[in-house]
Amino acid sequence: MGEKTGRRTPRRRGLRIALFTLAGLVLVGAGLGGVAYWKLNGNIHSVDISGQLGTARPPASTGGAFNVLVLGSDSRSGANGSLAGGDTGDTARSDTAMVVHVNQAHTAASVVSIPRDTLVSRPACTAPDGKPVAAARSAMFNSAYEVGGPVCAVKTAEQLTGMRMDHFVEVDFAGFAALVDAIGGVDVTTTVPIDDQDSGLRLDAGTHHLGGEQALAFVRTRHGVGDGSDLGRIELQKEMVKAMLGQVGSLGLSSNPVAMWQLGDRLTSALTTDSDLASVGSLVGMAQTLKKIGPEQLTMVTLPVAYAASDPNRVVPKTPDAPQLWAALRTDGAVPASVLREQPANPAQASPSAQASPSARATSVRGGAE
Template sequence: MAEQEKVRSPRRRALRIALFTLSGLVLLAAGVGGYAYWKLNSNLKSVDINGQLGSARPPAATDGSFNVLVLGSDSRAGSNGSLAGGDTGATARSDTAMVVHVNQSHSAASVVSIPRDTLVTRPVCTGSDGKTVPAARSAMYNSAFEVGGPACAVKTTEQLTGLRMDHYVQIDFAGFAGLIDAIGGVDVTTTVPIDDKDSGLHLAAGTHHLGGAQALAFVRTRHGVGDGSDLGRIELQKQMMKSIMAQIGSIGLTSNPATLWSVGDKLTKALTTDSDLGSVNALVGLAERLKGIGPNQMTMVTLPVVTAAADANRVVEKKPEADQLWAALRADQGVPRTVVASQPANPAEATPGATAGARAGAVASPASPAPTASAGRR
């Protein structure tokens, strides 16, 4: 979109409100006994990323600012396969990636989405079998998670950004869909029809109430709306975050212990974190650090990219905007105006008359590269 993606209402505070939900769960668990608290903690899965990566990393900030890498996994394992369809192999890639930078005073946050098809230099990593995975030039960003799991995804992101990823949070397809169902579904509005046989999403123009499976299809759809690019899909994901927060705000979680417990149980089951965040207490501590971030203090952008010269189905960082963005976050500054001004449009908010041209790829400016597609993945 052409203007800054700022939070204008509590609907945009996705990570913050999810963590405050956990705060309420701590109080609830304390009231019903130790078993409940143990249950929530046992739901969480964690990875010792610090132990795997060692000290050869960007230094951690000493001024109070910090960064969180949030990934959505496209694993087809278990119940994910029936939801996601497509390739049901044993591998998994990062379907969605966001770098969340929280400033020194914990009064503002910048969220940068990294398109999964961005070509990067992937560093040497350790695979799940313990063997060394050699470095690769012009590797897709989302392949890091596939070859080396969370630690390789973090290492690749740190090399790309120059930022230390202090924390890691991961959610898979089934976890996302289950969370949507637990909050009673979400409302989304599209100004154009969405008809995507790959994701299975078929929506007429208008407002719709989506359950978990449909909400998952909405955040994964590409080919049924706009120009079919991953950039458009990222904008749909931002729209979904607004819808989730609207629904959470409408159901009164803190005044409804049964719903609060159901949502918290689904949320903790859905998450994989770094080991430092691997407990309800640690997540609540993170929520405390985020509580000063209000409706107008979060900026959401997509990493500026252009079509890769060697492959029209891939993108690379757009210079100098990408460098300016990462330099600003390293200096604990806000997102540069040049980045804000070059954001893609949300295809679900397109003018109906312009849809056909967009789908035909009529617009392929530097800020809106050609459609990209991950081989073997939707």
Template sequence: MAEHQRVPSRRRKLLRVAACGSAALVVLGAGAAGYAYLRLDGNIKSVDIDARLGTARPPTATDGSFNLLVLGSDSRAGGNAELAGGDTGGTARSDTAMVLHVNQDHSRADVVSIPRDTLVPRPDCTDPQGRTVPGAKRAMFNSAYEAGGAACAVKTVEQLSGLRMDHYVEVDFAGFARLVDAIGGATVTTTVAIHDKDSGLDLAPGEHHLDGKQALAFVRTRHGVGDGSDLGRIELQKQMVRSLLKQVGGIGLMSNPVKLWSVGDTLTRSITTDSALASVNSLVGLAEQLKGIGPDQLSLVTLPVAAAPGDPDRVVEQQPAADRLWAALKADQPVPPSVVADQPPNPAEATPTAPAKAPTAGAKAPATASAKAPATAPATAPGTAPAERG
């Protein structure tokens, strides 16, 4: 009789041990998830754009569409100096600016790149220290960030486009390189050799899988390909955006928790956002809104520009094309076909003037091809600044 009573007792003990173990795993798992959430949340740097700009702004769209301003800073602070080289005197400018417009059902997006050398009216701004920075009737677009930080860049874009920038995201050189490495690199194709001593890029014609440092050089290069203008560099940046979207879509983040954590940690350490976007929940919500948009649902164009009167190294909006572009986005319509048809050529996809000479049997192919891209514009093409800064 006593033996029959001991068996259930042992079973109950085993069940209690199993239950306690399961509870401990749940608690540990919840604790790890909580730590991860706090870690990622704490990584994000933010700027309160809304408080700085007040209410004198374009209205927010009510149809579900929204706009996001993506800025690339040329700051040399921290690890940026080692990657970028050069000296900016302790200042930073927004040498890459892309307006991302997502349509009302979040099935398509249009990206407008604003050349850094575009001369624009810069509004009065308040800098990060709260000091008033007087506006200018004619200033280089990228000087807005230098004069008044991210809020001034947002205000300048809103004045230029008539669109409300619902969110802003900024990444610097080191952050971009880290992000590319975190997702496993980026693949680009060039039909011509690219050799740029300033950016350090050295590519033979063909397809290349780039790491973060190489990808950064690719999106920064100007002098090693095409006519050396900023318009050509923007075309390289568009190619990189498409490549990164394809890479992210192909690595299966949601099925690989370790990779997801690595990318999430790198992403949150690499960006600065507006305060409304500065949380893991908000970033995940944004990712949900964008998840249906891949390279095929993305249109990338450059703001129509022309050489500035009296200054061939600067550009101004080309009218009426620029106004038609902004009006289309404001009405949540696709980029006008006339704007798409008049886009600058991609210097990395130019047709070589002569075919590369085939190596003889047993000979080693050269590191770079001798064929060069034809000039897509005169030596003083619009946007060809006399000095490289970013």
């Protein structure tokens, strides 16, 4: 849905505060000494995306615009196993995928969620262990991460969009839950009950305060809303982002260095990034770049899709809307109006054929109080 309104609330200041939290970490680290700053840097895991992909990529962004691929991993390894349920192991898929395009002036951003079940042409990749991975003509988008790790996920996203992913950021189950706990949980309101046996989430209609594990179940829920596909879950994930921004905005981090430090420690521990972003200084630099972007300058949409003819449980990018969306972003344009019109009015209506009129934009699940 296009998230654009004019009324300014504490939540609408939340994104700016979240970005400047990183800037504050530099000051806190300096005050606590070099060891503290070193610890924050050491928390961040990194992957050399550029070094492994080489030059066979879309052209680098020019004029100041840039793109970030944000992934949520469903890894069951380590601390993730007890949170995720099911078998544990070393394999993982990108359960959540968002392409963030920041415009040349750094005054607005478009966020495109890619349903995990989207069938795409997956390019040949190299697995993290060095073994070659053959190309696939029709593979689920999230399988790229499973067979080739972050590098293959980035390569697949670049082939799908025709845009270079200038940066990469990943958060896993345990990291997300810890981050929500670090900000004191989040408030969400749902107008319909949710009962999803797979995620374990059971909520009556109404307002609820969720801790880390429940928030994780909220963003993983799909069988409890809409048509049971990934599309309803994506709508919940968008609303969770807003709820988290609202909660961060209420913490008063600028006057509470202890809270800022605790959040910074959790935040950096939760992240895996490309090598160019893998330091507090680089993250602060990005925060400074994005300081003019608040929620009112943020447009969040789901990639237009249609049911796949080969499999009713899979979707494919919808023509001509999906190609038009990527073409607009490649030229630093706004999300096309035709794509905005296709976004669901609420998670329960999310399906490949769902359309909502501008007058039906009231969401059934929203983060925090208005």
